[in-house]
Amino acid sequence: MVMNREQLIDHLDSTHLGNGSVDMDTRISEDPETALEWYQLRLAVDAVEQAAIYEQVSTVKAEWLARQSVAAPTTADGSGAVIRSISRTALRAAAVLFIIGSSAVIYKYSVTGSTGLYSAYCTPYELNTSRGAVLPDEMEEAYKNKNWAAVTDGFKKKKVKDNKSYFLAGMADLEAKKYDDAIGMFQQVMAANSLSGSDYFEDEAEFYLAMSWLARNDIKEAMPLLDKIRADKTHQYHDVVVKMSSLDLRIAEYKDLK
Amino acid sequence: MKVEGKFSDIELIAAISGKKDPNEAILFIYQEFSRTTSSFMINYGASEQDAEDVFQETVIAFIDIVQKGKFRMQSSIKTFLVSIARNIWRNEVKRRQRSDYREKQFESGRDQTEEDISELISEWEKKKQLRDLVYELGEPCRKLLMLFYYENLSMKEILTYLPYENEQVVRNKKYKCLQQLTEIMKQHPLIAGQLNELTK
Numbered sequence: 490m491v492m493n494r495e496q497l498i499d500h501l502d503s504t505h506l507g508n509g510s511v512d513m514d515t516r517i518s519e520d521p522e523t524a525l526e527w528y529q530l531r532l533a534v535d536a537v538e539q540a541a542i543y544e545q546v547s548t549v550k551a552e553w554l555a556r557q558s559v560a561a562p563t564t565a566d567g568s569g570a571v572i573r574s575i576s577r578t579a580l581r582a583a584a585v586l587f588i589i590g591s592s593a594v595i596y597k598y599s600v601t602g603s604t605g606l607y608s609a610y611c612t613p614y615e616l617n618t619s620r621g622a623v624l625p626d627e628m629e630e631a632y633k634n635k636n637w638a639a640v641t642d643g644f645k646k647k648k649v650k651d652n653k654s655y656f657l658a659g660m661a662d663l664e665a666k667k668y669d670d671a672i673g674m675f676q677q678v679m680a681a682n683s684l685s686g687s688d689y690f691e692d693e694a695e696f697y698l699a700m701s702w703l704a705r706n707d708i709k710e711a712m713p714l715l716d717k718i719r720a721d722k723t724h725q726y727h728d729v730v731v732k733m734s735s736l737d738l739r740i741a742e743y744k745d746l747k
Numbered sequence: 748m749k750v751e752g753k754f755s756d757i758e759l760i761a762a763i764s765g766k767k768d769p770n771e772a773i774l775f776i777y778q779e780f781s782r783t784t785s786s787f788m789i790n791y792g793a794s795e796q797d798a799e800d801v802f803q804e805t806v807i808a809f810i811d812i813v814q815k816g817k818f819r820m821q822s823s824i825k826t827f828l829v830s831i832a833r834n835i836w837r838n839e840v841k842r843r844q845r846s847d848y849r850e851k852q853f854e855s856g857r858d859q860t861e862e863d864i865s866e867l868i869s870e871w872e873k874k875k876q877l878r879d880l881v882y883e884l885g886e887p888c889r890k891l892l893m894l895f896y897y898e899n900l901s902m903k904e905i906l907t908y909l910p911y912e913n914e915q916v917v918r919n920k921k922y923k924c925l926q927q928l929t930e931i932m933k934q935h936p937l938i939a940g941q942l943n944e945l946t947k
Contacts, residue, residue: 498922505896525942532938533928534896536877539811540889541897543878546806549773553781648882687770 494526501530548651552689555653558617607703610733614660614693628657637661652678652690656697663697668705672698692718696726712738753779756824763813776806780825784832793836801839805832808871817867827864834868876937883931888924895921 500513517527616632628643640661647654659674678694681687695714702711715738718730754762754775762772784805785798793801808831812818818827881889887909894900894908902914902921911917932938 494926495922498925502895506899529929529932529938529942530925532877532932533925535874536881536928536932537889537892537896538814539807539874539878540881541893542807542810542814544893545770546773546803546810549770550777550803550806553774553777650886685770 497523497526497530501527501534505534544649544651547649548685548687548689551651551653552687555617555689604704604706606708606733606738607700610729611663611697611700611704612729613664614697616657628654632657632661635664637665641665652681652687652694655681656690656693659694659697659701663701663704666704668701671701672705675701692725695724696729699730708738756820759824760813760818760820763810764816769810773806773810776809776824776828777802780828783825784829787829788832788836791833791836792840797836797839801832801836804835804875807875808835808868811871811874812867830864831868834865835872838868838872877932877935880931880935881928884924884928888920888927891917891921892924892928 497517500509500517503509517523616629626643628640628647631637631639631643638661640657644650644654644658644661655674655677659671659678662668662671662674675694675698678690679698682689682691682694695718699711699714699718702708702714715730715733718724718726721727724730754772759772759775763769781799781802784802785793785795788798788801789795805828809818809824809828812831822830881892884892891905891909894905895902900908902917905911905917906914909917911920933942
């Protein structure tokens with residue numbers, strides 16, 4: 490062989506960047522053994538490019554399918570304000586209500602905390618049927634069956650891990666009360682989106698990351714996320730966060746500071 | 748990733764061949780062309796799932812063809828995509844050895860553009876078979892090779908994505924990963940056959 494493997498790979502890389510030398514090409518073509526090695530290397534690069542395009546298209550396809558399957562936004566509760574007339578009886582009842590109210594505030598202060606908020610507002614994530622799955626997905630099946638350990642196993646086995654798989658693995662960790670692991674998974678989704686400029690599973694990751702912080706009794710970390718979601722009317726979980734009582738949040742925050 | 752506006756054919760080609768964040772362009776392709784292409788395939792006997800899978804492969808082939816500078820814009824992107832899908836589906840039908848009937852239906856609708864695309868697709872399908880072999884590499888190797896050979900990142904830039912100490916470590920690792928991949932490929936019957944042909 491007229492060139493060693495290392496020289497060939499250097500030439501491959503230069504050719505890939507458009508700086509290949511004609512002299513090297515000639516040397517390669519003059520020696521059948523080197524030409525064969527060269528051919529293998531070119532095939533390897535083709536294979537890598539194909540895999541990269543496949544991953545790119547799979548990610549976008551998953552996002553496109555997710556957008557298609559997003560249910561129509563829930564309609565706002567149409568009930569109007571209830572107008573109550575104040576009667577004398579009511580005034581008399583006010584004193585009683587004041588006492589009950591005061592007791593309720595004291596009770597509320599004693600029971601409200603991050604974990605309580607988590608229990609009150611964290612609803613399980615429902616996985617929609619993925620009509621366009623390329624292959625039956627072991628991880629998604631396990632998730633639908635609420636088999637959290639199998640979701641985690643499926644995640645580990647997955648060759649291509651996209652945001653959806655990180656998110657579902659995070660949800661499985663959250664359900665299994667492995668809050669630190671869940672936090673890592675959701676943060677991975679958000680970091681990947683930040684790098685790629687995508688928003689695939691971004692809203693879900695933000696909300697459930699906030700829930701994971703609450704479950705971990707760490708409201709300081711949850712608050713910036715909850716504030717962000719509350720400020721963004723287009724956020725998928727805006728309505729849920731708006732319903733969270735600010736009093737509860739402030740009490741939990743105050744207790745966390747103490 | 749939000750598709751704010753429409754892409755003209757020229758803008759779409761520029762976005763894909765430039766490789767700089769082509770995700771919006773790919774999403775646009777899905778939004779604009781998947782329905783037409785899928786309906787076409789369903790007319791030729793594909794199930795909904797088949798149509799979806801074939802469309803995904805169509806997009807992958809299209810990107811590969813564009814990035815290799817082989818799309819000459821002699822037809823609109825829509826026509827080109829439908830032709831690619833038609834070729835991929837025809838080959839899939841052949842593989843599944845379904846009835847001659849659908850095959851004949853395909854043959855009757857072929858024109859010169861189809862003949863040209865047919866060559867591109869058979870070339871691409873050979874490469875597609877190599878794709879799975881990349882997944883026999885571990886994730887770090889796969890990522891490293893993709894960042895270098897697809898994203899065209901320098902060793903220095905790769906350091907910001909992968910936890911290696913310095914550029915030399917990245918270079919050595921890339922060398923080993925590429926060696927590993929060529930070894931995997933040599934074991935594959937298709938590649939082994941091709942290599943035997945070349946040595947004859």
